[in-house]
Amino acid sequence: MRSGQQYGEPVESTATALGERATGWEFAWLDGRPGEPSWSYPELARALVRRAGAVLDLDTGSGELLAELAPLPPHTVAVESWARNTPVARDRLAPFGVAVLTELPGGEDEFDVVLSRHGRLPAADIYRLLRPGGRLLTQQVGSDDLAEINRILGAPPAYRQPWNAEVAAARLAAGGLEVTDIREEHPELVFTDVGSVVRRLRDLPWQIRDFTPERYAKGLERLDSIIRLRGPLTVAAHRFLLQAARG
Template sequence: MKGDTWFQHLLKQADASFGGWDFSYIADTGRMATEPLPWSYAVQAMREMKRSKAMLDMGTGGGEFLSRLAPLPLYTAATEAYPPNVEVARRRLEPLGVVVQQIENDYELPFFDSEFDLVINRHEAYAVSELKRILQPGGRFITQQVGGLHLADLNELLWAGSGPYTHWDLAHAAAELAEAGFRILEQQEAFPYQRFYDVGALVYYLKAIPWQVPDFTIEAYEAALYELHQLIEQKGYIEVRMHRFFLKSER
């Protein structure tokens, strides 16, 4: 393991800087690949944006995705909870007229009652009660969520425990919204594959999403990583399953 210079080289490459929510370092170079989803969150959001005058993007990351949806509604706001992303988002979005708010609590958003006619949410936590408060009657909520079984097989391969959100799936989220009085308009769920073509790409990915394996460090997981490295060398990649679901609802 220590004498495997290729393995050590790949681990060293995983130290590349990560900013915003941009995986191009491993995705654009073909070191990671993802199966397409059976829906397009972007198309769904753009369709609703055409009729929106006041929109909120929850969990904008570094603003990469939202900036690509321009032109945006006349009034557009965005939230972000992860401190390193906030300034990245402000630099990218404020020139587009977007108000970027840093938040700490999903149950206390810095917005007025009924402030928005559209709320979009891609892979971000939310509180249904607060969502209902800030949406106008007839306003719509569109979300693509990471389900609780996301990369569960990767955790097994790393000898890591499962996460605390295994209950989080389409049925649970839809029931929660319906109970709060939302009307479910569309819903889909999928388990697409994700492939990693070298162990360095995998480590880079895990370091960017620390909630997947909360205690992850190269040193703590080096033995498991080396086994995965050997599997990749034999097969060319490892394949694990993602978990995604989509909901469109109306208040």
């Protein structure tokens, strides 16, 4: 979920929504938390990286996840366009010999594997950059993610258009890639009190881009009443994973 407003992405880019949040922020802290899917993106990525001679990681964030996949192939490139994250990623990935770019590479047939965890999916560029037989692995946050919270609080949807496995697979296929694996889940996330909802919304600032407890006080009071009367609030997260190959 990055700037550039690609089809299906949230109303506000991550970088803008975060404002003055600390540098180095990325999605790695979500791994293994409630609301995450049954598959392990790092394990799937590690298996692909081990067999690759060249890897590209799109929207690498601060580079934490890519560093965890080490040892990395001799030719590994990361892309991170958010200015606050770029120097952090470069410092973290320099010991692994990884170049961190702010734009997509301009070449062709360069990489065996392209990774995109919660990042962009420019299908035509991915096709261009993959070698014949190369593979893409991506995990995305879907547009149904925590949508019930937005509804209860009276906030606008986080996404302008549907963003799910079907939409993403169609985009990749239109770009010439063969989709080989599609997984989509709506794992449950339980909130036992209104304070935990506030904390989650502060951690995920794109969910309600103008969120403050003061601005949404009435909605939070309504949510507090629901939890007190009915018990913990259970909402659906939304994650999907795709693998694709260039023929």
